[in-house]
Structures are given as C-alpha cells and as structure tokens.
Amino acid sequence: MADERNPWRRLSSRPIYENPWIRVREDQVIRPDGNPGIYGVVEIQNWAIGVVALAENGDTFLVGQYRYTLDLYSWEIPEGGGAKHETPLAAAQRELREEAGITAARWTYLGEVHLSNSVSDETGCVFLAEDLTYGEAEPDGTEELGLWRLPFAEAVQRALTGDISDSLAVIGLLRADHFLRSGRAWTPIERSFPGLGRPQP
Amino acid sequence: MADERNPWRRLSSRPIYENPWIRVREDQVIRPDGNPGIYGVVEIQNWAIGVVALAENGDTFLVGQYRYTLDLYSWEIPEGGGAKHETPLAAAQRELREEAGITAARWTYLGEVHLSNSVSDETGCVFLAEDLTYGEAEPDGTEELGLWRLPFAEAVQRALTGDISDSLAVIGLLRADHFLRSGRAWTPIERSFPGLGRPQP
Numbered sequence: 001m002a003d004e005r006n007p008w009r010r011l012s013s014r015p016i017y018e019n020p021w022i023r024v025r026e027d028q029v030i031r032p033d034g035n036p037g038i039y040g041v042v043e044i045q046n047w048a049i050g051v052v053a054l055a056e057n058g059d060t061f062l063v064g065q066y067r068y069t070l071d072l073y074s075w076e077i078p079e080g081g082g083a084k085h086e087t088p089l090a091a092a093q094r095e096l097r098e099e100a101g102i103t104a105a106r107w108t109y110l111g112e113v114h115l116s117n118s119v120s121d122e123t124g125c126v127f128l129a130e131d132l133t134y135g136e137a138e139p140d141g142t143e144e145l146g147l148w149r150l151p152f153a154e155a156v157q158r159a160l161t162g163d164i165s166d167s168l169a170v171i172g173l174l175r176a177d178h179f180l181r182s183g184r185a186w187t188p189i190e191r192s193f194p195g196l197g198r199p200q201p
Numbered sequence: 202m203a204d205e206r207n208p209w210r211r212l213s214s215r216p217i218y219e220n221p222w223i224r225v226r227e228d229q230v231i232r233p234d235g236n237p238g239i240y241g242v243v244e245i246q247n248w249a250i251g252v253v254a255l256a257e258n259g260d261t262f263l264v265g266q267y268r269y270t271l272d273l274y275s276w277e278i279p280e281g282g283g284a285k286h287e288t289p290l291a292a293a294q295r296e297l298r299e300e301a302g303i304t305a306a307r308w309t310y311l312g313e314v315h316l317s318n319s320v321s322d323e324t325g326c327v328f329l330a331e332d333l334t335y336g337e338a339e340p341d342g343t344e345e346l347g348l349w350r351l352p353f354a355e356a357v358q359r360a361l362t363g364d365i366s367d368s369l370a371v372i373g374l375l376r377a378d379h380f381l382r383s384g385r386a387w388t389p390i391e392r393s394f395p396g397l398g399r400p401q402p
Contacts, residue, residue: 002265002347004274017217017225019241022320024218024225029269032345040220041270042243044320064203067318068230069242073205074318081319111363113371116317117268117275118282119223119245125363144233146203160379161389162312162326167368170314174375178361188362 007032008039021045021081022120041120046081048115048124049091050168052152052176053078053102055132060155060173062164063099064146075148075158076169077126078102088193092127099145101137104129109196110175111188115167123192126172128179152177208233209240222246222282223321242321247282249316249325250292251369253353253377254279254303256333261356261374263365264300265347276349276359277370278327279303289394293328300346302338305330310397311376312389316368324393327373329380353378 009030016024023043031037053061062075078099082091089107096102108128115122139145152173158164159173179186190197210231217225224244232238254262263276279300283292290308297303309329316323340346353374359365360374380387391398 002274002349003345004265004267004347006267006269006272007345008267008269017227017241019227019239022241022243024243026218026220031343032267033343037343038220039269040218040223042223042225042320048317048319064205066205066207066209066233067315068207068209068240069318069320069322070315070324071207073203074315111361112366113363113368114268114271114275114366115368116249116321116323117270117367118249119243119270119323120317120320121270122317122320123271142232142234142238144204144208146205148203157387160312160376160387162314162392163390165313165315165392166318167314167316167372171368171371171375174372174379175361178375186358186361189364191363191366 044120044122046083047088047091048079048122048168049082049088049095050077050079050124050126050172051092051096051129052126052172053096053100053104053129053132054152054176058152059149060152061100061102062148062150062155064148065143074166075164076166077172079168088125088196089127096129097135098138098140099143100147101135102129103133103135105131108179109188110172110179112192113168113171124168125193125196126168126175128176245321245323247284248289248292249280249323249369250283250289250296251278251280251325251327251373252293252297252330253327253373254297254301254305254330254333255353255377259353260350261353262301262303263349263351263356265349266344275367276365277367278373280369289326289397290328297330299339299341301348302336303330304334304336306332309380310389311373311380313393314369314372325369326394326397327369327376329377
C-alpha cells in the first residue's frame with residue numbers, strides 16, 4: 001500500500017545534552033526529498049507507564065500534580081517512568097502503590113503509545129488495574145500529589161473534553177472505557193512490550 | 202480538594218539548544234520536597250494539530266510516514282505543526298489539504314492535549330472534519346506520505362490496540378468516536394485555544 005522503508009539518511013550525530021531523564025542529539029540528515037537538513041531528537045530514558053485503577057463500585061483514581069514544563073496543575077491517572085531494566089508491569093504496580101497507595105490483583109494491558117513522535121522517542125503503555133486493595137501513598141521527592149476518587153464515567157468525560165489533558169491519561173481512560181464496554185473484546189498488539197497482552201498472573 | 206499552587210521554585214535557567222522546532226533549557230530548581238535539583242525542559246515551537254476527516258460513507262483517512270525519532274513507519278491522522286501566529290483551525294485546514302488533498306466544509310473542535318508533560322510543553326488539539334471535497338496532496342520536503350482510506354470503525358479499533366500508536370492520532374480517533382456515538386453531546390474546554398469550541402463558519 002505504501003513504501004514503508006526509511007526515506008531519511010543519517011550522515012552524522014552530535015550529542016547535545018544529557019540528564020537522568022533525557023538525552024538530546026542533533027543529526028545531520030538527508031531528508032526524504034533528497035535535500036540536506038538537521039534533526040534534533042530527544043531520547044527519553046524511561047518508558048512512560050499509566051494505570052487506570054477501577055474500584056468495585058465503578059470509581060477510578062486520579063492524581064494531581066503541578067507540571068513544571070507547562071506551569072499548570074494537572075489531574076492524571078497514576079503514571080511514572082519505567083526503567084528499561086524492569087518490566088512495564090512491575091513499574092505500573094510500583095507507581096500505583098507509590099502514587100495512590102493501591103495494589104491490584106488483576107492487571108490488563110491496554111496497549112502502547114508514542115507520545116511525541118515528531119520530536120522524541122518517548123514510548124509508553126497503559127494498564128487497567130482491578131480487584132484493588134487500599135493502603136498509604138508514598139510519593140517521591142519530585143512529586144507533591146493530590147488524590148481524587150471519582151466515578152470512572154466522569155473521568156472519561158473529562159478526558160473527552162480536555163479537562164484531563166495529559167495524553168497518557170486520556171488514552172488510558174478512553175481505551176479502558178472501550179475495553180469495558182466491548183466486553184473485554186480486543187487484544188493489544190505487542191510491538192515494544194512482548195508478552196504484556198497475555199493474561200497476567 | 203488539593204493545593205494546586207506551584208510547589209517548584211526556579212533559581213536559574215540556562216539555554217542548551219535551539220532549532221526551528223524545539224528549544225532545550227536546563228533550570229536549577231528547588232523541588233516540591235525542598236531539595237535542590239535540575240529540570241531539563243524541551244520547549245516546542247509549534248502547536249501539534251491533528252484532523253480526523255470523516256467521509257459521507259463512514260470512511261476516514263490515515264497518512265503514513267516514517268518517523269525518524271522512533272525508526273518506524275507510522276499510520277496517523279493528518280497532522281502537522283501550527284505556528285503560534287496562525288489559528289489552530291487554519292493550521293488544521295492547511296494540513297488536511299497538504300497531506301491528504303482534502304478540504305472540509307464542517308469543522309468540530311475536539312479539545313486540547315498535552316503530549317509529553319514530564320519533559321516538554323508540547324500542546325496540541327484535534328478536530329473532526331466533515332463534508333469533504335477531494336483534490337491532490339502536496340506534502341512538504343520532510344514528508345514522504347502514504348494515504349490510506351479505510352472505515353472509521355477500523356481506524357478506531359487500530360487506535361485501541363496500539364496498531365495506531367501516535368498519541369495525537371489515538372486521541373483524535375477515540376474522541377471523534379465518542380463524539381459521534383454520543384450524538385455530538387459534549388463540548389471541549391478552551392484552556393489554550395479560546396473560541397475553538399464554538400461552531401465554525
């Protein structure tokens with residue numbers, strides 16, 4: 001249907017900046033039209049992991065935090081960075097426990113996402129967590145978190161209108177909504193995270 | 202419900218890198234827990250604009266392109282950068298025409314999104330375009346695009362499973378699906394793009 005080969009050619013690559021979360025490089029390239037150009041690429045050091053936690057009564061949980069990059073307060077699903085040496089599921093379980101104080105006995109993988117693919121390689125995935133047990137949250141030093149329990153249907157509505165604007169939260173909530181309404185009828189593909197589509201123990 | 206004030210304090214800011222698409226800076230900060238730290242912020246120079254185009258027979262249109270950042274071929278809704286001196290609607294109309302050769306008489310705003318808020322300030326919005334007229338695509342020099350006409354319901358399914366993985370495309374398709382199924386019942390908020398929620402001429 002289309003020529004899916006890489007039409008870009010990389011001539012050279014120069015490291016620009018690195019911290020524990022991102023690496024920035026500038027590549028000299030030949031663009032798809034054959035002309036020379038540059039590409040500034042932001043490499044993200046962790047996976048982006050998001051969790052939609054669903055209580056027995058149909059409530060879900062949002063965490064609120066001030067997003068330094070945007071200078072605004074943002075209500076989101078529990079999220080965090082998954083190190084590349086751990087599994088995304090282990091990271092999801094840790095983030096749900098740290099940010100919301102919740103552990104879950106039933107986990108469903110809801111597929112992957114590329115968050116900002118014109119600029120970065122940031123890759124994430126979202127999970128549905130059910131059969132919940134409640135404890136105490138333990139946010140880390142970069143987080144000062146609010147916790148909000150609300151009906152799942154209301155959270156979905158907020159993801160539709162953009163009141164919830166964080167992309168991973170919007171995708172997690174809308175995929176979870178489809179998954180539950182369809183009678184758990186679809187299975188995500190496993191491009192970056194092989195095995196996650198299988199039922200978890 | 203939560204203290205929504207900014208718990209971060211910026212002590213200083215150092216420019217790291219700039220090209221026509223991104224600016225990178227490193228800030229010295231006091232973190233929410235009171236300890237000193239750094240924050241590397243990627244500022245995005247354009248809005249991210251995405252368009253779900255819906256034909257009378259229920260088909261939609263995806264454009265395929267090789268994403269240099271991820272080293273993979275990606276099928277997405279027509280998307281592009283909106284300059285901050287033009288309106289997001291004008292950018293959406295241009296991108297749909299350039300990438301898919303389509304003009305639309307009816308436009309609906311489907312709300313905003315923050316694509317990668319732990320790292321960047323990238324802000325986007327999505328539109329539904331209907332009442333379509335077809336012409337010739339005119340991709341720019343950084344793009345070598347495939348065009349795929351397929352049933353809207355199939356595109357939604359691909360956004361659910363992660364076969365379509367680009368976040369702006371996933372959000373555009375899932376919001377459009379909800380909007381159409383709900384009888385056009387909800388109105389997006391207008392935090393970053395005042396006036397876009399009103400019916401367009």
